[in-house]
Amino acid sequence: MEAATVAWTAAGVGMALVYWFVWVMGAAEVKGKRAVDLKMGSITHDKVKDKYTQYWSFFRRPKETATTEASAEKVPAFVDTFYNLVTDIYEWGWGQSFHFSPSLPGRSHREATRVHEERVADLLQAKPGHRLLDVGCGVGGPMRAIAAHSGSNVVGITINEYQVNRARAHNRKAGLDSRCEVVCGNFLSMPFADASFDGAYSIEATCHAPRLQDVYGEVFRVLKPGGLYVSYEWVTTSLYRADNAEHVEAIHGIERGDALPGLRRQDEIASIAKEVGFEVLKELDLALPPALPWWTRLKMGRIAYWRNSLVVRVLTMLRIAPKGVAEVHEMLYETAQHLTRGGETGIFTPMHMVLLRKPAESK
Numbered sequence: 001m002e003a004a005t006v007a008w009t010a011a012g013v014g015m016a017l018v019y020w021f022v023w024v025m026g027a028a029e030v031k032g033k034r035a036v037d038l039k040m041g042s043i044t045h046d047k048v049k050d051k052y053t054q055y056w057s058f059f060r061r062p063k064e065t066a067t068t069e070a071s072a073e074k075v076p077a078f079v080d081t082f083y084n085l086v087t088d089i090y091e092w093g094w095g096q097s098f099h100f101s102p103s104l105p106g107r108s109h110r111e112a113t114r115v116h117e118e119r120v121a122d123l124l125q126a127k128p129g130h131r132l133l134d135v136g137c138g139v140g141g142p143m144r145a146i147a148a149h150s151g152s153n154v155v156g157i158t159i160n161e162y163q164v165n166r167a168r169a170h171n172r173k174a175g176l177d178s179r180c181e182v183v184c185g186n187f188l189s190m191p192f193a194d195a196s197f198d199g200a201y202s203i204e205a206t207c208h209a210p211r212l213q214d215v216y217g218e219v220f221r222v223l224k225p226g227g228l229y230v231s232y233e234w235v236t237t238s239l240y241r242a243d244n245a246e247h248v249e250a251i252h253g254i255e256r257g258d259a260l261p262g263l264r265r266q267d268e269i270a271s272i273a274k275e276v277g278f279e280v281l282k283e284l285d286l287a288l289p290p291a292l293p294w295w296t297r298l299k300m301g302r303i304a305y306w307r308n309s310l311v312v313r314v315l316t317m318l319r320i321a322p323k324g325v326a327e328v329h330e331m332l333y334e335t336a337q338h339l340t341r342g343g344e345t346g347i348f349t350p351m352h353m354v355l356l357r358k359p360a361e362s363k
């Protein structure tokens with residue numbers, strides 16, 4: 001081959017790579033976060049790797065973190081670290097709603113996400129003037145969808161200060177800051193008065209609580225008598241077998257890569273709700289057929305993961321992203337494989353829905 005041909009080919013490949021790189025970042029920008037803006041929450045650049053190592057070793061045996069009192073107490077702090085590490089990557093690669101939803105034929109992921117969130121508002125019979133609580137609100141994707149759909153006011157709580165700032169900025173940008181408020185705090189002991197909310201919901205958040213009784217008890221306390229509470233719970237299903245090594249590996253992988261102090265069983269949820277005083281009005285695994293798989297969004301992104309991983313490595317090399325981001329990204333990639341396995345085998349669901357009511361006659 002002539003030297004000129006080689007040079008032209010190299011230039012062509014180089015231009016294609018630059019175009020692709022820019023396109024990657026452009027695509028992410030639509031979601032509100034660009035790869036070049038990947039921070040690690042409130043962790044300073046030099047501490048990211050250490051924090052990741054600490055996190056990874058704390059959740060080495062997830063179930064034990066919930067069963068011994070000393071480590072259960074540390075869970076919220078490590079969950080906070082986890083969200084410092086992952087929040088920007090989630091926003092960049094997934095969007096502003098940190099949860100799954102059943103796929104909808106012919107509709108985009110964004111639409112499917114919205115339908116899953118609006119279902120919450122409908123189940124709560126939320127109306128203009130209502131004050132709703134979002135338990136574990138992330139950066140507020142669901143909060144904005146629910147406030148816009150129902151006309152209600154929403155107060156969100158998250159343990160992670162970085163998410164509070166992101167959520168407030170998104171609320172302002174969406175023109176919803178007069179109806180959407182965000183508070184930094186622990187949902188196991190909430191800074192809200194008794195009987196101060198008309199309704200409450202939690203979307204894929206209470207799975208971070210070592211004891212579900214504690215968070216359900218708090219929601220019960222802050223709800224007005226007669227108030228409704230909807231929760232989408234992460235649980236293992238009746239297909240899970242503790243003596244099946246593949247099942248154990250998938251569930252352990254989900255727990256460790258998602259900061260979970262041990263997943264609960266599907267059949268435990270309603271009894272815990274009753275234990276704290278709720279009436280159980282409805283209970284349904286929204287992942288069951290005819291719903292279409294929630295995990296296809298994870299599977300279809302193999303090429304995207306590979307591309308993202310390259311972007312993260314290049315940005316780390318250029319010192320734009322802090323050291324440790326590539327490890328966090330790799331952990332999320334592995335976690336996505338475990339989640340997919342959990343979905344395909346049917347041993348795990350992230351959308352076991354319960355609709356609960358605080359009895360009208362209770363205090």
Ligand SMILES: C=C(CC[C@@H](C)[C@H]1CC[C@H]2C3=CC[C@H]4[C@H](C)[C@@H](O)CC[C@]4(C)[C@H]3CC[C@]12C)C(C)C
Nearest residue numbers: 089090093094098099204258305308329332333336
């Ligand atoms: C409810 C929780 C979070 C659920 C999901 C929003 C996240 C679970 C796994 C995450 C991801 C996995 C792979 C990432 C990929 C490697 C990266 O390139 C882009 C982001 C991912 C797709 C990321 C996005 C969010 C998740 C799907 C838990 C924590 C209780």
Ligand SMILES: C[S@@+](CC[C@H](N)C(=O)[O-])C[C@H]1O[C@@H](n2cnc3c(N)ncnc32)[C@H](O)[C@@H]1O
Nearest residue numbers: 097098099136137138158159186187203205208
């Ligand atoms: C997977 S995210 C889901 C966020 C949001 N519900 C959504 O769907 O976009 C879980 C959320 O729960 C919050 N969380 C976990 N443990 C918490 C705790 N003890 N107190 C308050 N928030 C907590 C996290 O900070 C995070 O915002």
